[in-house]
Amino acid sequence: MANVANANPAKDMVAANSMTHRVGGKISAPRVTYAADPQYTEPAKKSAYQGTCVLWLIVGKDGHAHDIEIQKALGMGLDEQAIKAVQTWIFDPALKDGAAVPVQINVDVNFRLRWEDRRGSYGFRVFV
Numbered sequence: 001m002a003n004v005a006n007a008n009p010a011k012d013m014v015a016a017n018s019m020t021h022r023v024g025g026k027i028s029a030p031r032v033t034y035a036a037d038p039q040y041t042e043p044a045k046k047s048a049y050q051g052t053c054v055l056w057l058i059v060g061k062d063g064h065a066h067d068i069e070i071q072k073a074l075g076m077g078l079d080e081q082a083i084k085a086v087q088t089w090i091f092d093p094a095l096k097d098g099a100a101v102p103v104q105i106n107v108d109v110n111f112r113l114r115w116e117d118r119r120g121s122y123g124f125r126v127f128v
Contacts, residue, residue, distance in 0.1 A: 030059040030091040038085035041077035053082040055107045061100040063091045082109040
């Protein structure tokens with residue numbers, strides 16, 4: 001499970017590590033090819049709670065999310081649901097000179113209830 005923290009000095013060490021890159025220059029961004037929707041928690045549904053959870057993670061050469069951490073917490077159990085969902089996501093990995101490389105990125109997971117969901121049956125849409 002990911003560490004829950006708003007700031008993590010270890011991130012700067014990861015960025016400095018030549019094995020993990022940042023998107024830009026010759027480094028292309030990873031692209032999501034499969035994104036499972038996170039589950040809305042019952043307390044969040046009942047209170048019609050909405051918002052954005054920001055996750056920091058590394059997309060590995062294997063196209064999977066690693067070292068997921070919460071950068072901006074949303075609460076009501078939605079942060080944990082965002083992490084669970086992103087752990088199942090599949091990415092086309094970032095590329096440098098045509099070769100897959102691990103990169104660190106932020107991912108916004110938005111929890112929004114549709115108008116009709118606020119009246120009875122609940123659902124959500126995730127925007128990344």
